[in-house]
Amino acid sequence: MANSSSRRPEHAAENAELWQSLKCAIAASSGFQRWRSEQLSSITKETSDEQLVRLYLLDTLETLAY
Numbered sequence: 001m002a003n004s005s006s007r008r009p010e011h012a013a014e015n016a017e018l019w020q021s022l023k024c025a026i027a028a029s030s031g032f033q034r035w036r037s038e039q040l041s042s043i044t045k046e047t048s049d050e051q052l053v054r055l056y057l058l059d060t061l062e063t064l065a066y
Contacts, residue, residue, distance in 0.1 A: 023053045032056050 026032050027049060035056050036043070043052070 023050060026053050026056065031060075035059065 032053070036052060039052075039055075
């Protein structure tokens with residue numbers, strides 16, 4: 001559960017910066033690179049890097065849930 005301070009506008013820039021940093025770290029990871037190469041048939045040119053990272057995180061969480 002997010003605390004009320006994470007919803008304040010002054011934290012929006014921090015959150016955006018943190019998310020950008022996290023996306024870059026995930027995209028550079030060997031696990032993401034392997035996953036991406038396995039997904040090539042379902043990835044289109046219109047799929048953004050952010051969408052790919054989100055899909056990777058969802059797929060990873062679903063795998064961990066089992």
